[in-house]
Amino acid sequence: MKLIVVLLAIALTVSVALCGIAYFDYPGVFDQDAIPLGLDLSGGSLLVFEADTKESPSADDMNAVISMMRSRLDTLGYTEAAVTKSGEKRIQIEIPEISDPGEASAKLGATAVLTFRNADGDIVLDGDDIAGAKAQYGPTSSVSGKYEHYVSVTLTSAAVSKFSAATTAAAAQSASKKNYISIMLDENVISQPYVSETITSSDIMISGSFDEAGASYLAGVIAAGRLPFALKEIQAQSLSPQLGESALTSSLIAGGIGVILVMLFMMLVYKMPGFVASIALLEYT
Known part of the structure; x- marks a missing residue:
């Protein structure tokens, strides 16, 4: 027995x-599929970015960019990706499992400059005005009660007054239908809420038909911080598996x-x- x-x-x-x-x-x-693979086994993409500055950035600024890129990749789940400094002004990023360099660059959001703009295109807030961001799931409207994935953004104390003034001005243009604030990542509008009254809260909700992954990605990019300088892509290529x-x-x-x-x-x-x-x-x- x-x-x-x-x-x-x-x-x-x-x-x-x-x-x-x-x-x-x-x-x-x-x-x-249960094993995270590196470039030698899965292939992937190689991206090289250069600091778009006249002079070479400081070592601290370069390290800050590397840290932010690392944070964005971890948020996306690419823990096997590698981010390294190449020379004085360049950063090299190797991302496994993404064979299309264009897709890799888009997912990484290399520049990822967040701005809040009024109907005339004027910037009323930027990344320096953000204290934090996190992905959440819940009702996005008190009227419909619809539950959605969204990003909750917290403004700095200095930004609250600027945003209050911007929403006051926007609300006054309801007759011309210019009463909105565009929330943009680089040059892409990710949300364009209409404003009916002055907003004095430090907490802002960004909604835009996100799924869970999309909300988490955007929150991670915003929370990772604004890059200390602009980056320009100088190389993008697909890498074949080495082994x-x-x-x-x-x-x-x-x-x-x-x-x-x-x-x-x-x-x-x-x-x-x-x-x-x-x-x-x-x-x-």
């Missing part, structure tokens, strides 16, 4: 190791066989304690 229990335990453990558990979103050892699919498959097979052999040894020698140790090994793996 004990032998049957041990054999069943071995079969169950091996099955979980190989196939995973779909219900709990637990991957098997051969599930390549290829066969290398990844061989590595997974070898690793899977090794894990299974270790689990079999522990369960055959130590019985139930070995089974428990195998479960712990699976969780660690």
Whole structure:
């Protein structure tokens, strides 16, 4: 009877190791999608940006840009991406899994200058006026009560008075339908709320038919801060995998066989304690 229990335990453990558990979103050892891949295995994009300044920026400013880019990539889930300084004015970014350099640049939002503009195009607020931003889900209108993903932005104390003056001026133009404030990222309008009265709150809601990923991305870009100088893209190219699919498959097979052999040894020698140790090994793996 004990032998049957041990054999069943071995079969169950091996099955979980190989196939995973779909219900709990637990991957098997051969599930390549569950493993974040670097450029050598997945390929990706290479982007090079140069500081658009007459003189070379300071080391602190360059490090600040690298930190902001790193934060944006982490927000997007590209934890395997690499951001490095190249020379005095250039920053090189390698992003795995995105083969289209244009898509990589768009997702990164390399310049990502946030501005609030009135109907005449005048800037009333910019990134320096933002104290913080976070993605949220909830009602965006007290009238409809509709729940949506949106970005909650907190203004600095100095910006509250500027925004109050801008919304007062905008509300006065309701007859000409110019009573709106455009919220722009670079030259793209991401939201254009209409203003009916003066807004004196330090909290602003940016809504625009976002999904969860879109709201999180925008909040991350805003929260990461404004770049200390403008960047211009000087190189964008697609990179092919250096090792290829066969290398990844061989590595997974070898690793899977090794894990299974270790689990079999522990369960055959130590019985139930070995089974428990195998479960712990699976969780660690």
